[in-house]
Amino acid sequence: MSRIKQDHSRFREIVRGRIRQNLKKYISRGELIGKQGNDQVKIPLPQIDPPRFKYDPRDGGGVGQGNGKPGDSLGKGEGEPGEGSGEAGEGEGSKALEVDVTLAELAELLGEELQLPRIEPRGAKQVVTERDRYTGIRNVGPDSLRHFKRTYKEALKRTISTGAFNPQNPLVLPVRHDMRYRTWNTVSSPQSNAVVIYMMDVSGSMGDEQKEIVRIESFWIDTWLRSQYKGIETRYIVHDATAREVDEHTFFHTRESGGTMISSAYSLCADLLERHYPKADWNIYPFHFSDGDNWSVDDTATCMRLLKDKIVPIANQFSYGQVESPYGSGQFIKDLREHFKVGDADCSVVLSEIKDKEQIVRSIKDFLGAGR
């Protein structure tokens, strides 16, 4: 590794350390939502350069060149105007440094910071996929698979060894015998399939702040799970009194309002699972976020039945997050506690209460800390 690469990776390490210190702050920033794994995310880092005795930049000003009359503006803000510094001497970097990290890196930091376990796929459900890769060589095959370089090499070898090669006129003619063709080998790799189903309550009692919390939290859960599984599938369900499946963008941006029938979401979820995701092949992670205010006791009973019969038995883990809302009764989480022995080792229902943005990180740990 070259010297600069060492210094550079050390720098990145320091940057990661700084980010980790302020992770909560960055995580709860809403504007990251919608980014993809390899998207660059800009993160301002306070004072990474060594502190020095220096002048207060706003006290100073400087000398510039160009048209304009006294009083004309050169640019907003507190930093130096224009690019670089106003000093005629060395350009000391006085701006807050912005570093680029990918979302995937950020998710990994989140994992490290929360000490989230690597999720182990259920052994019995491992699906083995077989794929053909053209990595082999043989001496028969169709012309379309002819390996030119290898063929030429063979021909050259033969020409030289028979003494027919003339450097002045380096003519090499392949014969049938020299031909080489690509061929495939079958590789089988274990594939872990996971499906995550996000269900969100978008009823009237969920205020903008509650929805924001839910979005941020599910966004990070999604990012983390994607970093754990290849080929993860996600489905999004929003519900008020009725439930419908939506795409990712709608899920993260929709604004609706209406009554609340949680069972509508659960039955849609159960339906989806039944039709597309057989238990034997899939790791299943349903998440549901709500303010805990359900329409009726009857509906709650329906919910519990659906969970017990159709969802919990086939899911790796069923996660329910309840945001605190000024309108909601917050009853649903209590009902869930009644029906499931939450906290037991063999109970795969995890509940978490999220009072405000500050608690998002803790709540993520609640959900993902078990490593199921």
Add this chain to the structure above:
Amino acid sequence: MIEYLHVRPLPPELWAWKERIEGLARREGLDFFETVFEVIGYDKMNEIAAYGGFPTRYPHWRFGMEYEQLAKSFAYGLSKIYELVINTDPCYAYLLEGNEIVDQKMVMAHVYGHCDFFKNNYYFSQTNRKMVDAMANHATRVRNYMDAHGATQVEEFIDVCLSLENLIDRYRPYIRRTPVEDRGRRRKEDLPDELMGEVAVPRFRAKEYMDEFVNPDDYVEQQKKKKAEEEAKQQRFPRHPERDVLLFLMEHAPLQKWQRNVVGIIRDEAYYFAPQGMTKIMNEGWASYWHSTLMTRYILPAGDGNEFIDYADRHAGTMAMSKGRLNPYKIGLELFRHIEERWDKGQFGKAWDDCDDMAERAQWDKKLGLGREKIFEVRKLYNDVTFLDEFLTPEFCAEQKLFTFSHNRKAGEWQIASREFKAIKQKLLFQLTNQGQPVIEVVDGNFENKNELLLRHLHEGVDLHDEYARETLTNLFRVWKRPVHVATSRKGKGVLVSFDGQKHGERAFDVLV
């Protein structure tokens, strides 16, 4: 010479041009060390640039940070380093692979300007011309310390040193300051005799014939000695304020040997780079003057004419002005030309200064032709401060459309403040003095007789950046290991900012004179 400086030879076409341009430069009177060119790829260029022009530096993350910024801004097409040259003997210069031949010619001409400047400018006279070796040695030493004491510990200590890096005495190499033996703390036994002789001791009043009994000689002697000792104890240490804070720390801070050496390394390198900061405008101006002269007079006319546009484009790019920033290339070049013109026409001396008639001044041409000679003299003797102090004229400021700007807090924006010559000159000189760094000196290494360190900021109208000052004190404490203070003033009031190892404090304090 170390291994990686075995440079790849230039391709024949460039080699021919190098020979040609070198010959032209010598013919024009430039005088430089042998200059070795190498063509390198952009990645290598970014690496070397991140290392300040050197192939090897001690391991530290800030070079990595520098590299990331350079590499990124290259990748996004925001900036590109055309050339890099370092002040050594022989001079090493790097050309960017893949540049057009006209760019390379321009860069080579530019580089010879720099090399001449390095060799002849007075402020470079004290720099180590074998710095490539010195830097490599520094790197090896730091690596050894890392092996012996742990990478993290050494790195943290370097971080601390870097935050004090600018606290050097930029004129020290050219002036004999206080002799070394005068700087140190005095001990009892080396009190000088003359000091003892001057000490006045109170005597009991006695008639003359009784004096030797009332004030016996040996008692008086004893008292004298005691008093002298006390005075020596109270004497400030250092005796004179010391601007070379790093040196003071090396000599007096309770450091381990390797730490002392690390401070020494940082200090050496800071002194090596200091003249480049002190002569940025002149150095770039001089090099630009020469690339422009050589290209337009000799190299371009000799070509097939296709290169004019490319050259003009590149030259204009280098000279671009921006409102918030002074372009040292532009100002330097124009000022050198301005001086050349003035001395060619005899626009200097008493008669010129006394002349108030604008029409006459505009026509003034005594056809002296002293311009070339004058600019060579200027490049030898001046630095940016003296250069601008002496040669900046109201005509020049108007011609170059210079202005001062300042921050308007109410509007939250930067605004043009003035186009007055006086204001512009004052602002410029202020920015260049001490390279735009506040002047900080050690006043007392035994502040309040508690072994605490007192620094003083020589306030020249601009306050210190508060948050940075506090953080710097935190780092200084890690070197001095006793409470540290800096006396400065904020909004016109004297204030003492302190750090005692736990927390920062602040109290009203009159800056000592």
